[in-house]
Amino acid sequence: MQKVVKMPKCSCCARNILPGEEAVSFPCPNCASVTIWRCATCRKFGRPYKCARCGFEGP
Numbered sequence: 001m002q003k004v005v006k007m008p009k010c011s012c013c014a015r016n017i018l019p020g021e022e023a024v025s026f027p028c029p030n031c032a033s034v035t036i037w038r039c040a041t042c043r044k045f046g047r048p049y050k051c052a053r054c055g056f057e058g059p
Ligand SMILES: [Zn+2]
Pocket: 010, 011, 012, 013, 014, 015, 038, 039, 040, 041, 042
């Protein structure tokens, strides 16, 4: 029997966030209805994120 874990995706590079990774999540500053995820790599390089719902881009 497999345990289904819903994995969040990085809003910058679209790869799956692995459990235990130093990723951050926060609601979109513009529409607040989408949770933005940033993986450890994107945090490190300060890549911009883009909201999937309203298209808001920010650091
Ligand atoms: Zn990323």
